[in-house]
Amino acid sequence: MVLRVALVSFRADLFLALQEGCAAGGHEVVLGVVGRSRRPGGAAAAGIAAKVADVVPVLPPGVDLVLPGDVGGLVAALHGYRVDVVVVCGFSWRIPPIALAAPTLGFINVHxxxxPRYRGPAPVQWALRNGDPGIGVTAHWMDERIDTGNILVQRGGIPLPEYVTFAELWPLLDPHIREVVTAALGRAETGCPGRPQEESLASYAGALEAEYSHIDWSWPARLIHNQVRTFHFGAGIAGPFAEVDGERVRVLRTRLTPGAGTRVQCADGPIWVTEAEPA
Known part of the structure; x- marks a missing residue:
C-alpha cells in the first residue's frame, strides 16, 4: 500500500531525512508544510522566506509547500491533497482533534x-543537563497532548558528544530519523495502533528556567560541566554566567581533568574554565 504523506518540519535537512524515510518505504510525499508562528509578532516575514527558500529545493519535484496561517488552513490542505498520514518533526503548534482527524490514518511525530522520557520541546537539552551518555529517537502517533501518543518505533543508543551544537546534532540523527520514519510508515499502513507509553516512566523536558543561566560554584563539578554543555548546545536563554577571577563572564567551555584553563573549586573538587567571554 502506497501512502500519501505530508511532511511537517522547520529545517531543510529534516525535510530531506523525512522524505528519504518515506521513499525507502515506497510511499509518496504529496505535500510539505512549514508552520508559521501563531503568536503576534512571531517569526518575521524574512525568516519565513528564508525557511521556504531552504526547504523548496529538497522537496520532490512537483510537491507543493504550504504555510498555513491557522488550523483551518492546515485542515483544508490535508483534505485537499488527500493525505493518508502526516509525518512531523518539529512543529510549534498543538494539534487539535479536527486536524488530527484530517488525514486518513493520523499524525506521526518524530521526537x-x-x-516517555523527556516529553516536550527540549529533550536534548535535558539529556545534556542530566549527563546522559546518549539519546534516542521515537516515532509515535500524535494525540491532543504533548508527546503522549502510542509508540510505533524507537531507536536508542545514539551517543551524545561531549560538546555539540543544535546544528551539529541533526546530521548525527538523520540516519536514525530516516530509519524510524520508514519503519513507522510500514507499521502505519498495516493499521498498527502502537503501544501505549508507560506513564510511570514519563518525564517532561520543558524550557530551562531562568535561574539555570547562572553558575553556582557550590554545585558538584559534573553538574556545572553539564550546565555548560547544555548552553553550548543552545538553551533558549543566555548563559551560563559566573564570576571567574573577579570578572563576570559567560562560560563557554569547561573540563573536569587538569589542564589549560582557570581552576575553580566546586563542591566536590575542581573544574577548569577553558573558554569564556565577558558577560
Whole structure:
C-alpha cells in the first residue's frame, strides 16, 4: 500500500531525512508544510522566506509547500491533497482533534528521545543537563497532548558528544530519523495502533528556567560541566554566567581533568574554565 504523506518540519535537512524515510518505504510525499508562528509578532516575514527558500529545493519535484496561517488552513490542505498520514518533526503548534482527524490514518511525530522520557520541546537539552551518555529517537502517533501518543518505533543508543551544537546534532540523527520514519510508515499502513507509553516512566523536558543561566560554584563539578554543555548546545536563554577571577563572564567551555584553563573549586573538587567571554 502506497501512502500519501505530508511532511511537517522547520529545517531543510529534516525535510530531506523525512522524505528519504518515506521513499525507502515506497510511499509518496504529496505535500510539505512549514508552520508559521501563531503568536503576534512571531517569526518575521524574512525568516519565513528564508525557511521556504531552504526547504523548496529538497522537496520532490512537483510537491507543493504550504504555510498555513491557522488550523483551518492546515485542515483544508490535508483534505485537499488527500493525505493518508502526516509525518512531523518539529512543529510549534498543538494539534487539535479536527486536524488530527484530517488525514486518513493520523499524525506521526518524530521526537528526539526515548519516550516517555523527556516529553516536550527540549529533550536534548535535558539529556545534556542530566549527563546522559546518549539519546534516542521515537516515532509515535500524535494525540491532543504533548508527546503522549502510542509508540510505533524507537531507536536508542545514539551517543551524545561531549560538546555539540543544535546544528551539529541533526546530521548525527538523520540516519536514525530516516530509519524510524520508514519503519513507522510500514507499521502505519498495516493499521498498527502502537503501544501505549508507560506513564510511570514519563518525564517532561520543558524550557530551562531562568535561574539555570547562572553558575553556582557550590554545585558538584559534573553538574556545572553539564550546565555548560547544555548552553553550548543552545538553551533558549543566555548563559551560563559566573564570576571567574573577579570578572563576570559567560562560560563557554569547561573540563573536569587538569589542564589549560582557570581552576575553580566546586563542591566536590575542581573544574577548569577553558573558554569564556565577558558577560
Amino acid at each position: 528526539a528521545s526515548l519516550l
